[in-house]
Amino acid sequence: xxxxxxxxxxxxxxxxxxxxxxxxxxxxxxxxxxxxxxxxxxxxxxxxxxxxxxxxxxxxxxxxxxxxxxxxxxxxxxxxxxxxxxxxxxxxxxxxxxxxxxxxxxxxxxxxxxxxxxxxxxxxxxxxxxxxxxxxxxxxxxxxxxxxxxxxxxxxxxxxxxxxxxxxxxxxxxxxxxxxxxxxxxxxxxxxxxxxxxxxxxxxxxxxxxxxxxxxxxxxxxxxxxxxxxxx
Numbered sequence: 001x002x003x004x005x006x007x008x009x010x011x012x013x014x015x016x017x018x019x020x021x022x023x024x025x026x027x028x029x030x031x032x033x034x035x036x037x038x039x040x041x042x043x044x045x046x047x048x049x050x051x052x053x054x055x056x057x058x059x060x061x062x063x064x065x066x067x068x069x070x071x072x073x074x075x076x077x078x079x080x081x082x083x084x085x086x087x088x089x090x091x092x093x094x095x096x097x098x099x100x101x102x103x104x105x106x107x108x109x110x111x112x113x114x115x116x117x118x119x120x121x122x123x124x125x126x127x128x129x130x131x132x133x134x135x136x137x138x139x140x141x142x143x144x145x146x147x148x149x150x151x152x153x154x155x156x157x158x159x160x161x162x163x164x165x166x167x168x169x170x171x172x173x174x175x176x177x178x179x180x181x182x183x184x185x186x187x188x189x190x191x192x193x194x195x196x197x198x199x200x201x202x203x204x205x206x207x208x209x210x211x212x213x214x215x216x217x218x219x220x221x222x223x224x225x226x227x228x229x230x231x232x
Contacts, residue, residue: 009077010036017080017100031065032081042071075099076123090118095125096141102129110135110152122157131166 011027027033038061045054054071062068067084069075072091078098081087086104089095092115093107101107105127109117119133122141127133130148139145140157151166160170 006037006040013078013080013098018082031067031084032079035061035065035067035069035081035084036075036079039069039071039073039075042069043073043075046071073118092116092136093118094120096121096123098124100126102127102131102147104130106132106134108132108134119151 007027010033011024014027014030014032015021015024021027021030038057042054042057042061045051045057058069058071065084067081067087069087069089070091070093073089074094075089076095076097076099079095079101080099081101083103084101087101088106088108089101090108092109095107099121107119107121107127111117113136116136119135120138121127121133122139122143124142125139125144127139127145128147128149131145131151132149133139133145133151135152137154139151139155140159142157143155143159143161145151145155145166146160146162148164149162149166150164151161153166155161155166155168156171158172159168161168163169
């Protein structure tokens with residue numbers, strides 16, 4: 001892909017997913033645009049085993065943008081990093097096409113494993129602000145990770161994950177995340193659990209009240225029967 005084609009593609013990506021942008025020229029100010037351009041150059045050098053130069057370019061980009069992408073990571077077309085401060089993408093991470101990352105996202109490892117140790121994100125995955133995806137496993141296409149979640153296990157396609165540790169709260173959501181960029185209106189499993197506990201508590205109280213009434217009635221009937229027997 002030529003430089004002009006690449007720039008036009010990035011303009012389209014950013015304009016599609018960020019309602020704040022007002023003109024094409026603003027793209028050149030975006031940290032996402034700057035860091036991905038640097039990554040593409042560094043990645044080619046990395047593949048050519050020019051490791052020092054690749055890391056030098058990526059570290060310069062990190063200092064300028066606050067986004068750290070290891071030059072060894074594999075990234076498809078259409079990556080969009082919104083705001084971006086604090087985003088980290090590890091060396092063996094693999095990102096498909098049209099992935100969206102928000103600020104504070106980490107695609108990291110869990111220790112000193114060798115070989116593949118960072119996550120794989122399939123096409124159209126969205127990872128919301130502050131989420132951490134740690135380990136060598138796959139996030140299926142069209143899946144969405146909620147803000148602040150910590151994901152430690154594989155996620156099937158078309159799922160929504162929230163919580164610490166992350167758990168799947170919705171499956172079969174065929175809407176592509178980049179179409180609505182909604183990282184707020186996600187299911188809340190904690191609230192759901194609390195609501196269920198509240199409902200169960202009300203049911204238990206009602207049942208206890210019924211049993212108490214039944215017990216009082218039985219005691220009254222027993223007392224009447226004993227009194228009657230005494231009279232006879």
